[in-house]
Amino acid sequence: MNTACGAQAFNCIPVHLSEIPVLSLALFREHVVRRVAENGRLVSLFGSPCGSGVRLYAVLGTADSGGFTVLAADPGDRYPALTPDCAQASWFEREIAEQWGIRPDGHPWLKPLRFHRSWRAGHDAWGRGPGEPIEPSVTEFYRVEGEEVHEVAVGPVHAGIIEPGHFRFQCHGENVMHLEISLGYQHRGIERRLTGEPSPRIMHYLEALAGDTSIGHGLAYCQGMEALTRTPVSFRAEEIRGIALELERLANHAGDLGALSGDVGYLPTASFCGRLRGDLLNITALACGNRFGRGWLRPGGVAWDLTPDLLGQMLDRLDRTSRDLNGALELLFNSPSVMARFEETGALTPALCQELGLVGVAARACNVGRDVRFERPAGIYRFVSIPLTTWPTGDVFARAQVRRGEIRQSTHFIRQRLEELSEGSACTAPARRPVADSLVISLVEGWRGEICHAIITGADGRIARYKVVDPSFHNWMGLALALRGQQISDFPLCNKSFNLSYCGFDL
Amino acid sequence: MIGALLARLSQGYRTLKYPEETPPLSGRYRGLPQFDGTRCPADCTVCSGACPTGAITRSEGKTRLDLGTCLFCGQCAAACPEHALTFSREHRMAVRQRDGLVLDGAGPFPHAAALEPGLRRLLGRSLRLREVSAGGCNACEADTNVLSTISYDLARFGIQFVASPRHADGLLVTGPVTRNMETALMKTYEAIPEPNVVIAAGACAISGGMFSGHDEVVRGVGELLPVDLFVPGCPPHPLTILDGLLRLIGRVR
Numbered sequence: 001m002n003t004a005c006g007a008q009a010f011n012c013i014p015v016h017l018s019e020i021p022v023l024s025l026a027l028f029r030e031h032v033v034r035r036v037a038e039n040g041r042l043v044s045l046f047g048s049p050c051g052s053g054v055r056l057y058a059v060l061g062t063a064d065s066g067g068f069t070v071l072a073a074d075p076g077d078r079y080p081a082l083t084p085d086c087a088q089a090s091w092f093e094r095e096i097a098e099q100w101g102i103r104p105d106g107h108p109w110l111k112p113l114r115f116h117r118s119w120r121a122g123h124d125a126w127g128r129g130p131g132e133p134i135e136p137s138v139t140e141f142y143r144v145e146g147e148e149v150h151e152v153a154v155g156p157v158h159a160g161i162i163e164p165g166h167f168r169f170q171c172h173g174e175n176v177m178h179l180e181i182s183l184g185y186q187h188r189g190i191e192r193r194l195t196g197e198p199s200p201r202i203m204h205y206l207e208a209l210a211g212d213t214s215i216g217h218g219l220a221y222c223q224g225m226e227a228l229t230r231t232p233v234s235f236r237a238e239e240i241r242g243i244a245l246e247l248e249r250l251a252n253h254a255g256d257l258g259a260l261s262g263d264v265g266y267l268p269t270a271s272f273c274g275r276l277r278g279d280l281l282n283i284t285a286l287a288c289g290n291r292f293g294r295g296w297l298r299p300g301g302v303a304w305d306l307t308p309d310l311l312g313q314m315l316d317r318l319d320r321t322s323r324d325l326n327g328a329l330e331l332l333f334n335s336p337s338v339m340a341r342f343e344e345t346g347a348l349t350p351a352l353c354q355e356l357g358l359v360g361v362a363a364r365a366c367n368v369g370r371d372v373r374f375e376r377p378a379g380i381y382r383f384v385s386i387p388l389t390t391w392p393t394g395d396v397f398a399r400a401q402v403r404r405g406e407i408r409q410s411t412h413f414i415r416q417r418l419e420e421l422s423e424g425s426a427c428t429a430p431a432r433r434p435v436a437d438s439l440v441i442s443l444v445e446g447w448r449g450e451i452c453h454a455i456i457t458g459a460d461g462r463i464a465r466y467k468v469v470d471p472s473f474h475n476w477m478g479l480a481l482a483l484r485g486q487q488i489s490d491f492p493l494c495n496k497s498f499n500l501s502y503c504g505f506d507l
Numbered sequence: 508m509i510g511a512l513l514a515r516l517s518q519g520y521r522t523l524k525y526p527e528e529t530p531p532l533s534g535r536y537r538g539l540p541q542f543d544g545t546r547c548p549a550d551c552t553v554c555s556g557a558c559p560t561g562a563i564t565r566s567e568g569k570t571r572l573d574l575g576t577c578l579f580c581g582q583c584a585a586a587c588p589e590h591a592l593t594f595s596r597e598h599r600m601a602v603r604q605r606d607g608l609v610l611d612g613a614g615p616f617p618h619a620a621a622l623e624p625g626l627r628r629l630l631g632r633s634l635r636l637r638e639v640s641a642g643g644c645n646a647c648e649a650d651t652n653v654l655s656t657i658s659y660d661l662a663r664f665g666i667q668f669v670a671s672p673r674h675a676d677g678l679l680v681t682g683p684v685t686r687n688m689e690t691a692l693m694k695t696y697e698a699i700p701e702p703n704v705v706i707a708a709g710a711c712a713i714s715g716g717m718f719s720g721h722d723e724v725v726r727g728v729g730e731l732l733p734v735d736l737f738v739p740g741c742p743p744h745p746l747t748i749l750d751g752l753l754r755l756i757g758r759v760r
């Protein structure tokens with residue numbers, strides 16, 4: 001690999017900022033576009049304050065290296081957009097425009113992403129004044145016009161108990177020609193409060209960044225800070241964190257399969273899984289007192305160790321729950337009427353998956369072997385591997401099938417760890433300040449997919465920039481495209497099969 | 508079909524006998540906090556210093572803990588050198604008045620009372636709620652959703668979550684109410700016919716929770732609407748929400 005054009009980085013290994021080459025915009029653009037086209041992927045692209053301006057960082061995942069390439073460039077207040085030549089950059093560039101007021105010239109669809117004010121006073125990519133109101137989804141939408149073409153608008157408030165988002169369908173009869181997804185309703189302003197003077201709320205922010213992924217985002221933060229403060233973590237603590245992360249996956253996958261079942265009107269599995277999901281959350285509660293794992297992890301290890309008595313109880317509950325879960329899933333996958341609804345619904349091709357840079361379950365359901373635990377492991381996954389689950393058809397069925405496979409793998413992993421948990425301390429207090437002027441990329445394979453936290457420290461060791469990319473950020477576009485050519489009545493089913501996070505996206 | 512019946516048989520009957528029986532909660536569950544002020548040295552502020560949301564205040568030797576902003580993280584109890592503060596296993600914490608959530612260590616806990624008799628007559632034996640997530644992180648939402656599963660079977664109490672605000676008797680709000688959800692929340696509220704009961708579930712909806720002070724959010728639904736029931740927690744345990752709902756309709760006293 002040509003390191004002259006980028007710094008090599010690995011999951012949870014800090015890189016000094018001076019090692020990251022600052023390229024001319026033309027070269028930066030050329031490298032990003034070329035590497036993504038050559039089977040690479042844009043893991044993150046973000047702006048970070050630098051002097052009086054903003055520096056762009058691109059984190060590229062290359063398929064074969066197990067690491068990343070990091071490049072930088074200084075765009076000034078505008079620069080030629082990457083999006084026309086690199087579709088994966090589209091939402092990243094909209095985000096950069098919204099956060100920093102930097103205009104990517106030539107971006108084909110430059111709209112706000114979350115509908116908030118620019119973080120740099122006096123810089124607004126759309127030239128809006130400080131007093132001008134900013135309302136969510138008050139913007140232009142893609143429209144198809146013609147006879148019998150109609151538009152269906154759904155949300156922000158949806159029928160069930162779910163988070164808000166706005167969906168616009170362009171339909172011809174029942175068929176969807178295009179779906180545009182407009183988010184930002186859940187924007188709570190977390191990201192910019194992760195920087196500067198360390199907030200006592202920081203761990204809580206990350207655990208609530210996407211409340212169904214408290215462990216995933218919490219772990220990404222812990223790993224990143226441990227790397228920056230060079231805090232060793234015991235093997236036991238790493239194992240317990242693995243248990244926590246896989247339990248989160250189990251609970252959510254079980255819930256998702258139940259929801260998919262309910263959406264096609266197959267009620268036995270829907271009811272069973274509703275209960276089983278709760279039982280799995282209760283195993284987490286057994287360990288740390290909270291069903292979502294709040295407060296379980298902390299930088300340096302875990303706040304709640306597992307006693308022999310607890311290990312036994314957890315094992316026992318896991319065995320009983322997984323027996324019932326297997327039964328419930330067998331029923332689902334053996335029902336031809338259910339399979340007929342899952343198959344060929346909302347299908348994506350591997351090529352499209354590659355072009356969009358999808359991650360997690362959605363990518364593995366397109367036969368793309370993308371999994372942080374496998375490709376770029378950190379923590380316990382460096383020592384214990386979990387086999388990769390893929391399926392080739394890219395449809396709702398494939399996304400269900402991947403979840404089912406992962407339920408099996410995660411259950412096996414948790415059982416093994418509970419049975420063989422090593423001795424050691426549960427937590428080491430971070431002794432040092434974070435290393436100064438460095439960047440660390442912390443990746444975790446959350447239950448939805450790749451969670452990326454990029455943390456940059458300043459000269460004083462404080463966090464100067466904290467960039468979060470929830471897997472949903474990559475995958476919302478996948479859902480939009482999966483709907484093309486489908487019946488609009490299949491939207492709920494397709495949506496559940498992705499089950500993306502609104503607040504994880506909106507931050 | 509036979510398969511489905513056999514599976515049903517092996518899964519068994521799973522609905523909890525609540526409120527007659529409370530299922531065992533995790534030994535590490537953090538419920539209603541209790542403190543013994545007599546143990547606190549007059550000028551000690553360790554607990555308030557440990558709290559990420561400012562839920563605990565110490566002044567003139569007195570401790571006040573606001574359950575409406577508390578995340579139940581337990582950092583205060585872990586920090587307290589005198590072991591004056593502990594978290595009980597009590598999950599019943601819903602109240603009707605906001606200041607009922609402020610504990611000062613004296614007096615019994617003001618558990619929520621039922622809606623006024625006139626209102627209850629109007630509602631009959633049913634309560635239909637429209638849920639709006641306004642910046643909720645999907646934990647409060649998940650633990651509200653779970654009430655409709657077979658484990659809790661909310662419908663057996665005549666309580667139901669409905670899709671249309673026109674079919675609802677009230678609103679259950681989760682999340683700190685982001686600025687970007689303010690309009691949608693108010694429109695939903697206005698679409699609900701009287702009596703329009705409002706329930707704030709979770710620290711965020713009650714006070715903004717960990718997001719209080721962010722200019723991206725309003726400090727909870729109470730800033731915009733009159734609230735009839737406050738359910739503390741981050742997120743509240745499903746049983747805490749259920750207890751609050753059952754008290755509101757007079758099913759539990």
Ligand code: SF4
Nearest residue numbers: 558577578580581583
């Ligand atoms: S448990 Fe509540 S009062 Fe105690 S530190 Fe946490 S948020 Fe503050």
